[in-house]
Amino acid sequence: MSHSGFRSLLPQQDMVYFAILAALIFVVFPLSMDIFRLNLVGKYLTYAFVALGLVLCWGYGGILSLGQGVFFGLGGYCMAMFLKLEASDPEATKIQSTPGIPDFMDWNQLTELPWFWEPFHSLGFSLLAVIIVPSIFAYIIGVAMFKRRVGGVYFAIITQAFAAILTILIIGQQGYTGGVNGITDLRTLKGWDIRSDEAKYILYFVNGLLLFACLFIAQYVRKSKLGRLLVAMREREDRVRFSGYDVANFKIFVFCLGAAFAAIGGAMFTLQVGFMSPSFVGIVPSIEMVIFCAVGGRMSLMGAVYGTLLVNWAKTTFSESFPELWLFAMGGLFIAVVLAFPNGLAGLYQTWVAPRLSQWLRNIRALRPPLTTAQSRS
């Protein structure tokens, strides 16, 4: 990308915000936390992928999905299937009645690997599947809904139904999916032990880099004409249609992109936490992900990341001391956000902090001798 293209993608102000976040994720957190806490932050950040997709879908496009857990889960399961197969080599599973298949299949009297598990022996296929399976699923839902002009609250309810259906399916098909326990006891990635501290550090950084890749993609979409079209569609769908756009295609695109982001998050979750289970697929986690996005500010990419970190940090802190109260606190937080500050933390920052900050910066500049000001501009 040319220099001027990069400038228009990341104006100076956004560049500062990106840099601050990068410093936090890549320097401050790793230096200030032990590996247990850092791994926890890494886990929180996998939800930020979902929140990022929701900013584009919901904040920009006005498409509220209450089923993002489906895509997070599908991505996570694709990754987990590969890791599980690697952990189930005949040597490690020789005490089973059928060695070489995952332990939960053996418990469920399966005697051979189901056909759809076979391709997950290949890492390349599994990594592709992490992105492609959820995207295709989102595409099918998108075509079925948006081409028929199902939108708004109806769409939200249907996505929620998908989250419920997938959870029930996973739990019910225990022999194929590991059931309610999920896919557990994941050990190595191509022989590399993902449970060691060193691996956790590396995975944390890989996760951070992927998050920034998604942030840049989201920023590109936001700044493109498609980003403005999403806002236009949210406000006046008919006007967009009668300006010659096939509105459904844009909704399908952004919904698939959100699904792909969520899936990457899910895969990184599996790698860092070491298992995947239906409790990250269903209705409750899907709604939690919407809350992360709402608290951060649904129109702000940065807000999505900070909102996710903050809510999860609060969740961990409070649920350690008041486990029963946490769900109520979460509900209250969501209501408070919707009623009192609909643009979330980012909105609060824009109205209260940003003006004061720029005033303060202007004052500092005014104190400097003019020569330095000219130099700093060039």
Next chain:
Amino acid sequence: MNAMQKDFVLAVEGLTVSFDGFKAVNDLSFYVDENEIRVIIGPNGAGKTTVLDLICGRTKATTGSIRFRGKELTKMKEHEIVHAGVGRKFQNPSIYEDLTVFENLELSYPKGRNVWGALTFKRDKDVISKVEEIAEMIFLQDLLNKEAGLLSHGQKQWLEIGMLLIQNPDLLMLDEPVAGMSVAERKQTAELLNRITKNRSVIVIEHDMQFVQDIAHRVTVLHQGKVLSEGSMDRVKHDPKVVEVYLGH
């Protein structure tokens, strides 16, 4: 028959739409010539807006045909009808309030209309100069960076007309373009319409008789979903049927 139809930009024939048995438009036929300004008038509920909805594909016809330059519009999707060259302005100004005037016009510029095109769309010289040209026509050249939600009602109406103009449609349909405008704004709008109809046909729905008088080449009077009278403003004004149902009160 076909050879004759080709002389018209738009040929509406035997058009009927019924909503649960109520025929909002009933066996309607009319023809619009090249470069004609046609005004549709009629009492409330006569089916004026429904006719525009049918032409632009928002409502599907029960029976009948709408041919635009030989293409049958009743079977096309809304965006395909736009691509064919039909532009539609809504009754209430329908603009993107959170975007600037420039962005409103830019989104209407007929380029990058699919997903990939929108992702790779570049704000190049052609786009900028076209947006500026249109903005000048609609009296908004000094407000390009203003958020559209902050415009006055009349300016919003102009902006929507501008959003249609930038698509350069062959047929422009305007639903009450001067509703809620001041006298001065009405004059400016009449001027604007006369200027922009050089190379296209226009269908206008309007209640303001002075405005109709100023712009109409021909007038179609609708009543209960049917054509009551058609012709020049003078003829229509003195048609006893029209006086009875519409103008007489």
